[in-house]
Amino acid sequence: MKPRAVVLLSGGLDSTTLFYRLASEGYALHGLSVDYGQRHRKEMEFARRTAARLGAAYDIVDLTSVTHLLTTSALTNRAVEVPEGHYEAETMQLTVVPNRNALMLAAAFGVAASEGAVLVAAAVHSGDHAIYPDCRRDFIERFQAMQDASLGAHIELSTPYLDVDKVAIARDARRLGVPLADTWSCYRGGADHCGRCGTCVERAWAIAQAGIADPTVYEDPGYWRQVMEEPAVALS
């Protein structure tokens, strides 16, 4: 029987690539999307599709009752505008949901423990280190130590992209044959990717850097070049 892995699967480029990677490594997969009150559920439709395509289990964990108490974040508070530009911009601080990774991982480890999984995986990467303390190695190592004590058993926390950036993930996606058109990154939930929000800019940049012809339809396909070549635009 295949060893079982629980994967935080948002439906974006990073976690979808991670999902394909673990499938290729022979794990029986259980994808978990976390509903923390995102402005839209579009990502989750893509996550569900990915899980179905790979014959994996899939569930949505509803943490909205926690995050509705976390009133400071742009992602969960619809009164706050989603900032444009790239992640380095100070305004992106608004997209921080306090303690989000701890919450999502604690849920994933509970599920993993209850179904005898050997591994929990998350697609944190170095591009998130600057703003998000809960995407850094120090956090990941301490979380693992905490989980070992919590469960009185070892379930591995796997974060294979921890020390690489989104470009390396895009290259891994190419290697694994991940259908990029079936991943969703945009913070806004329009018919197509907007091309202007932080995740769109980062996505388009990473795919281009990886030398892949980007199949994504962006409403504003040229914006990311402007931002990445002239950061002052985003910061003005």
Added chain:
Amino acid sequence: MKPRAVVLLSGGLDSTTLFYRLASEGYALHGLSVDYGQRHRKEMEFARRTAARLGAAYDIVDLTSVTHLLTTSALTNRAVEVPEGHYEAETMQLTVVPNRNALMLAAAFGVAASEGAVLVAAAVHSGDHAIYPDCRRDFIERFQAMQDASLGAHIELSTPYLDVDKVAIARDARRLGVPLADTWSCYRGGADHCGRCGTCVERAWAIAQAGIADPTVYEDPGYWRQVMEEPAVALS
């Protein structure tokens, strides 16, 4: 302005006493009950009442969508009978919700971070150490270390009852003038405490050991003496 503390407040004897203790120490309190799919919501009514009495904020955090995935526990799976007897009995393993404290504390720290609280408190005590790894000092210390890394800031995890048993908590309740009749322990959600489930037995025993006249109405008021004096009864 008073420093703010977020407290996991189930409505039981332990957390209610902790709530009174922190109020007496001058904190502005925010009580959080966690709905993890308990068989009844009676505890939460008591928690809400306690918070109201002390002029504290109060919220229920709904984690049922996580715990419905955790199918092994008697607390969340109504098809499994609640075992009788005291906690040491092996059957009480059934009442373990995997990773429950990690989940509840991660939620509490998210709330604490978002509202500028300086402290998160939980009423774990030594009586829970034998069965629950996530009630032991090792877990608590690693959880604090993880949270410091997660938030990039220190919010104290306070567990003043970590090294003492429920008798010491009952004594603290007496010292603080906690109205014991306004706390609820029974796993079953009847009109009165059943007197036979693990928490009822432990409650009645601790209150008696602390030399307090127990105001609790038990359906079977003598059962706890039988169990605590002759453990074979519970194990048969």
